Amino acid sequence: MATRDLIMGMIFLSRTITGILGNLSLLSHYLYLYLTGHKFRPTDLIIKHLTVANCLVILIKGVPQTMAALGMKDFLSDAGCKLVFYVYRVSRDVSTGSTCLLSISQAITISPKKPRWAEFKAKAPKYIGPFIILFWILNSILNILVPLYVTERITDKNITEKVDHVYCVSLHPGKFIESMYATLVFFQNVLFVGFMLWSSGYMVFILYRHKQQVQYIHRTNISSRSSPESRATHSILILVSFFVLFCIFSSILHICLSILNNHSLWLVNISALITGGFSTVSPYILMSHDSRVPRLCCAHTRNRECPT
Structure with missing residues (x-):
């Protein structure tokens, strides 16, 4: 085995382990909150499904990529x-939709409590569950053609128009089907990214206006600790920023792989690393801004020391 392949295999393995540990830690965090009887936020259901989707993305691609990089290509x-x-x-598509829904839901949560929005804000959390189920069902239907054009690497068919993914091969379905599927995927991604950017811009505006109001009211006594809503909003803004960044790099590499007929192995590996990057870093971003577990522990300690 070449040293280059060994290094790439270790990189894939490290990313897979890091991503799985992060997402499992986030799920354990919510299990702890459930066992302690803590009240969940409306966005917590979205994050749970996002974490499950990220685990599937990392496992289903990370393990084969690691094995292929270590020399086991036809397994x-x-x-x-x-x-x-x-x-x-x-x-992957459910992860994208969940991130978009998370951004929109948080924007609704921190929106001003005006009378005309009060009823909408009260009903919005009820639609989160149906939207998530819709994402799973819709993406399961939209990707139903994918298995028809993917096959094992060892094949008796003499097909020249194919893309080698090191451990599997995807065949070109034809210009019409390929163009239709690419247009559908592009439209879906543009729609989701557009909603993310809109909701993120709105949240930035709300946070900036709130900061100006706080500075005006408490010029000499500003609390250094931000509210839970503010911390959650900051985490989602960072999450969306990372998603857009990884999406841009992934799209550029995908275009390069589509244009180049004889693309090199390092380009394929870099594209695979970038594609799974968001699923790896997202749980750490969300956990770093969620302090409910430490505060619950402190509250429990105080209650034992000062019983009523």
Whole structure:
């Protein structure tokens, strides 16, 4: 095994372990909150599904990529390749939709409590669950054609128009189907990213206006601790920023792979690393701005020391 392949295999393995540990830690965090009887926020349900989708993205792509980088390139059967690519596409699209929904939901949460928005803000959390279920069902249907054009790397068919993913091969379905699917995926991504940017811009505006009001009212006595809503908003803004950044780099690399007929292996590996980057870093961003567990522990300690 070449040293370059070994290094790339260790990088994929490190990213996979880091991502799985982060997402499992986030799920354990919510399990702790559930066992302690803590009240959940409306956005917590979205984050749970986002974490599950991220776990699937990391496992379903990280493990095969690690094995392929370490020299085991022909270990998946035809059914295995179809399953891997289908579950990956569905989980990736659900992760994108959940991130968009998370950004919109937080923007609604911190919006001003005006009478005309009061009823809408009260009903909005009820639609989060149906929207998440819709994401899973819709993306499962939209990606139903993916397994038809993915096959194992060892094949008796003499096909020249294919893309080698090191451990599997994807065939070109034809210009019409490929253009239709690419247009659909592009429209979905542009729609989600557009909503993310709009809601993020709105949250930045609300936070800036709130900061100006606080400075005006308490010029000489400003609390250094931000509210839970403010911390949650900052985490989602950082999350969306990372998503857009990874999306831009991933799109550039995908275009390069589509244009270049004889693309090199390092370009394929870099594209794979960038593609799974958001699923790896997102749980750490969310946990770093959520201090409910430490505050619950402190409250429990204070209650034992000062019983009523």
